Amino acid sequence: MKPLAFVTGASSGIGQALAARFHEAGYRLALAARRTGEIEAWAASRGIGAADVQVYGADVAQIDSIVAAGAACIERQGVPEVVIANAGISVGIDTEDRGDLDVLAETLAINNVGLAATFHPFVAAMRARGRGRLVGIASVAAIRGLPGHGAYCASKAGVVAYCESLRGELRASGVKVVTLLPGYVDTPLTRGNRYGMPFLLQPETFADRAFLAIEAGVSYRVIPWQMGVVVKLMRVLPNPLFDLAVQGRGRKKRRTE
Template sequence: MTKIAWITGSSTGIGRALAERLVHDGYRVAVSARSADALALFAANHPGKVGVYPLDVTDPAAVKQVFAAIEREMGAIDLAVFAAGSYTRDYAEDFSSERTRQMFDLNVLGTASCLETVMPAMIARRSGHIAVVASVSGYLGLPGAATYGATKAALNVMCEALYPELERHGVKLTIINPGFVDTPLTKKNDFPMPFLISSEEAADTIAKGLAKGKFEIIFPWKMAVAIRLLHALPHSLRFALTRKMLRPLDR
């Protein structure tokens, strides 16, 4: 039987590349994002294999409606990948609580709405796999990523807490922590991005990790090693390194 996957944030970047990969692997894929035109174009290139379900995940009622429509029209969702999110750099000099609120609303609360909607159905069926896209930025505080890193740290903690609870109901949960991936979001960066990989490479790594049922998929491996070593350092040494990441004050 053909498996059904639902991917949010699938109009561009990692979500789009993963949708492409899963279609190649034999899934029927429901794609969701705010850009209906981009989703329709993707579906047109994969006739009969992709269902288009435009969605703003910050609208809890819309999340429930889309989930119900997918299960009614395509079948029970075997794999749900929540990749919708945004990234904006922020600094102490221009820190904004409103910007923080907006990013948490999308990255954290939007994901929470998806979890709230999908988990009961999968628990009732005692089957299914949920994956949440976070970031290595959630491992520690890096200059310029105070809010973004905080949202991704929240997702990591949330998934770590939910994992054993879902496991006893037969539901798998995976947290995905990418490093720098070449996407429209990272193209806004004006600083060197070590170990940058393509979205296709990211999708390949994610697909393989999901097939193995891993709890955490973190990549590329060089970034994973670097971020974990940095996290393990005493604060004095860690700050000595992160100070080198500060933007010049004359900007």
């Protein structure tokens, strides 16, 4: 039987591109998102039949919703070889604004708790089988806090730390935890950005490189590699120089803008 990949946030952007790449590689698909109609239309447009794809309606902001989707996947299709927790949001915040505290809470609920809840249904089954790959989609925004990006940067830093912790917990089990840090990818999330996006990738290019990293079971990778160089420089830059470098940088749009 073909291997199975479970992907959240597969209705557009990176998630959809990853689903396409895994299908091309001969995987069956289990795709979870709120907008199930869009996924079903996408699969039909590519001629992907019911034998190769199942769609699960789920909201990663609701723990029981995404856990139920994972349990349904195991019941209907079996235990995946790969689970990709890709669903996430990216919204600017201003801590002075009371309403933006709710945006922060929602971001953490989706990008962090939702990621853990995505993995949850599969951990015991993968451990019992002795193999599998749990993939967390972080961001280069995890490396340093950027003005106006507090919610997104904090959540993606949390993805990196959480996946590192989980990797240690599962090390002896045969289950690998892969953390991917995309740079700038041309998706609906990034098209409204009000700042430069160096080394911008098309979703398909990112998916090709991510697929190779996931198949290899690498623990951590920045894509593209050029952003990896930038990340290393950002890590070692003293605070005064970093603060100067980001002074005047465009902020991410807030929900009210």
